[in-house]
Amino acid sequence: MDTHDTTGALEEALERLHASGPERLGRLTNHAPMVVEALATRGRADAVHRWLDLYRHKLEDLPGTVAPVTDADWREALGDPRRAADWIRYFGRALGEQPWRDVLAAWWPRLLPGMYGGSTHPVIRVGHAVRALETDENAPRLAELAHGLGYWAARHRPVAGITALPAAPSAARSLDAVPPVPDARGGFPDRLAAVRGLPRWADDVTDPDTARERLAELVRAATHRYATHGHGEPTMLVHAATAPNAVLRTLGSLPKELWAPSLHAAWTASAAVTAMYAPAEPVTHGAAPRRTAQEVLERALAHGDEHVVKLTDTALDVGDERALAAALRAVELSDPLVPN
Template identity: 65%
Template sequence: MTDSSGTLDEALERLHTTGPERNGWLTNHAPMAVEALVRHGRAEAVHRWLDHYAPKLEEAPPAVRPVTAETWREALGDPARITDWTRFLARELDERPWREVLAEWWPRLLPGIAGGATHPVIRTGHAVRTLLTSPGTAPRRAELAHALGYWAARHRPLPPIAPLAAAPSAAAALDAVPRVPEQEGGIRPRLAQLTAFPRWGAAPDPDTARALLAELVAAATHRYATHGHGEPVMLVHAATAPNAVLRTLPALPRELWAPSLAAAWAAAAAVTAAYAPAEAAPYRATSLSTEEVFERAAAHGDDHTIKFTDTALDVGGPLALAAAVRSVELNPPVF
């Protein structure tokens, strides 16, 4: 990504005065959406988009007491400690290389990948992609601290999951995920109903894990075209959460790739179980180009649509583009 305008850094500095949530639990999607806009050549639209989004945002919550290397376990999963976590990880990133900090905290946070409705890991994936592909400026390192701090504060493991019959592919595995019995309410009561997932994604080596993770991202993206109508906002996360993990793999030690695949599958399966409709629906193919599809998503303005389209462009191909157009159709426009 080339951003000679400095727009991304300006946007991140603007956003780092706000908290990662609003109205008690709704996620601040702005850091992820603006990164995607800049990534796809729409830097000139960022501040207008932020001006429209900013009234939704709230100040960061007050600090409670410092998180330290000795006391972090007691603060894990405590949303009241969001600012404590962000400050702690910002200090860590000031003192050590960001890859080293990420490699230390990634395996600690993976068991809670579904916490915060998977938004913290998605924010982490956007932050890592930026650091991997552009200069590691202070606002971009700070964004990683905000992302990891949010994840630590919202860390919430899934309930115990029993194995079902093995599936031959990621697409078949998603199709075989049992829907939770009570398809009402927010994500937390839905995830509490999870009991079993199909077995899929055994990876004997890191390269196989990476290939299977890419397969999962593609399958979840494609499935949105036919199943996104079940819950158009929430079902984007079945694709964007594993894609955040895929984006992060190049920054991680290879021995973490297989456990990262397992966590990504759990996240995608959990969202699918919580929100998938009982029946598929038809979708239309699109003749739009990659650039035209993202332009349509940017003009639409919805944060989830922008992020899902960003993932669909990573996947590529006609069905992924059709799924992105489907997200534009299903989600309410902002502009």
Template identity: 55%
Template sequence: MRGTDAGVLDEALERIHRAGPERRGWLSNHAPMAVEALVRHGHGAGAHRWLERYALAKLEDMPRSTDPVVEARWREALGDPRRLADWTVYFGRAVAEEGWRTVLERWWPRLLPGIAAGATHPVIRVGHAVRALLEDGDGAARTAELAHGLAYWAGRHQPLAAVSRPSGTASPAEALEAVPPVAAQEGGIRERLALLGSTAGWTAATAALRAPVGPDDARVLLTDLVTAATTRFAAHAHGDAVMLVHAATAPNAVLRTLPALPRELWVPSVEAAWAASAAVTAAYATPAAAVPRASGTVEEYFARAAVHGDEHVIKLADTALDVAARTGSEDALVAVEQAMRLIDPEDD
């Protein structure tokens, strides 16, 4: 990213940090993720216009902190959404005093078991923040963005039920294909995830993925998971395309964070990313449907996603470009094409 673009991102993040992580008591603030992706892919000139439109309908003021989080009793506040502002103050102070890498290394294993928090939006927000820090360098706005992401994760921390560690032989594509759907394909993600423990075959399906053999293999496995979740999106998204996006973007957020983490955290990170992707798949993937054809370059596809304007389309396009760059295949672009067809720009 050029220096001028980094300045655009920082200015946008400073504006976003006046808003809370949610609106209407649950729906996530996607602005920092979408803006980072827009600027990253050369659309910084339109990032503030996008943010203006988004802010009018989808941002609420940051609530006040009323009960400070104390390090010695952090578990008491974990998973309590009433403490979101308290967590934001805590992490803001922590990264300023200790440095973002130290805080991330300490808190990543604490937060990882609750990766389903906020429909996986907190880990995705953290992944975008870490990418900006790693690629563009430290900066006050970028460091503060990581603090906001970690705070959101802590406040909405949500473990998944009946998850087994990978111990099978299946590839990520095979394992995702074998994930059983939850019985009731209705309601929001919290209601659907609550059904995982009683879903026949769920525990066995989470165990079916092959176990990573050390950190380097874990990174390979996670890369393959992101590829599989992205490329299968087009055929399985017609039930709820907005929500199925996160089966790909959540593990990609973890993949982007790995370089900032100690290698001993890579295997558990992949296990958690797999659980999150499998959970979203169980909640929202539908039987295979007809898929469109891709036509255009990766740059053209991201430009079309930016014009479309929906935050989920932008985030999926951002992940799809990663996949396309690694594989040289158009399959990931088909996912973007389908997302633009199925997601209304006015959707929540």
């Protein structure tokens, strides 16, 4: 179902969006670059600008610069959201001077420990940007990678002090074993700070190919789980699947020695989101009428919510009936995108 977009719609949309910042109201992520890439990849480039017109009221101008980020002082700017525009310019320069895979390989291990900042949206944006570049390398797509990496660097947030708990053999059972945060309240940063222990699933994996297999298993398990647990928080629980899938999409453009560390970081992120937002009890999700992947995509597009579209995009990667049911569940649970 993946389609190489030759219409130029994605490039036009990205050029529109690169005048906008990665967030609005100082904390809410700009999802538009991720959604338009997903639509173009899934053969709906014709819908890109129409969807973007509906979403434009959620965009803010790119913030101003503070001071240039340099190779000598980048550590001081890491994790400073005020420096988003500085970081975007830094990566724009780097990508103009070096092959994009070299820039990605150099910065991936530096950014990976902080993938929890921005509610995991920065790594998701990078995953979409990498997928676009793997099919066609051009200026708007390179600029999108600069925006994604810059957002990640500005929102870089490591986690520490999490106790390692026993894990089950499978990703699905280990997600079941994640202890929920007691009396969870507040936004993502407050809930993340309250995570105290997570199972150590797949922590012994060092072989790159095994790491890739385990990561695919995690994406499948987290996507399936949304159908029965998404009611705990329909928007935020999407990220338990989309964040590890962004990492999975990026592996092929990274050196193999980075695959196992990527698995471990993705597991921690998915498990942490599960701990923060999972409901007390699952629901029994009855069998829905069978729909094709294209029909599910059309339902998501008609609904329009950015998280619904992105979860559907991940569900199409997984590709099985349970994953498609999870995407339809997101349609049921989420508020549709409407014009302002």
